[in-house]
Amino acid sequence: MALTMMTWLFAIPLLGVVTGMRTMTAMAILCWxxxxxxxxxDDTWAFWAAKLITAIVFSIFAIGEYVVDKLPKTPSRTAPFPLIARLVFAGLVGAIVAAGLNGSGVESVILCIGGALVGAFAGFLIRREIVIRLNSKDWPVALVEDASAILGAVLAMGIVTG
Structure with missing residues (x-):
């Protein structure tokens, strides 16, 4: 019971927060x-997420995102297109988790999308504030954010899978 509550109240929104920070990270970790x-x-509409090729493809996308995030001309995650992509992927992650748990897809999607909104905007503001306060370059802070996203996704999936 407690693990079920932690999954729905903490882990699924955390997967959304991770997706808001890095679009492909939660999906890649989920696939692995x-x-x-x-x-x-197995025997769900999301069977394809458990395939090796899917895990590899989303991992490559995640690594590409880590690289592109450090480039100076990369648009803000809060710009319309990147934000919409984060919300779509958060919904997908939430739906896949719900399929694996035989839970409510609607609730999981809402929790994950809500987490993605928090992750996108809070991640942007916190990263910007750290760079300003430390008077540092952006990329070291972005590397810490990358690591935080990976660890957050692994923690969340560890809770989801018990």
Whole structure:
């Protein structure tokens, strides 16, 4: 019971926060957990997320996102297109988790999208504030954000999969 509550009140929104910070990270981590058999997706519409090729493709996308994020001309995550992409992927992550848990897809999608909004805007503001206060370059702070996103996704999926 307690693990179920932690999953719905903490882990699923945390996956959304991670998606708001880095669009592909939560999806890549979720796919690896599903591929390893920790999130049962067989006999669900999301069976494709548990395939090795899917985990590899989303991992490549995530690594590409880490690189592109450090480029000076990369648009803000709060700009319309990047924000919409984050919300779409958050909804997908939430729906896949719900499929693996035989839970409510609507609730999971809402929790994940809400987390993505928090992750996108809070992540942007916190990163900007740290750079300003430390009078530093952006990329070291972005690397810490990358690591935080990965650790957050692994923690959340660890809770989801029990």
């Amino acid at each position: 957990f599903a591929y390893a058999g920790h999130l049962p997706l």
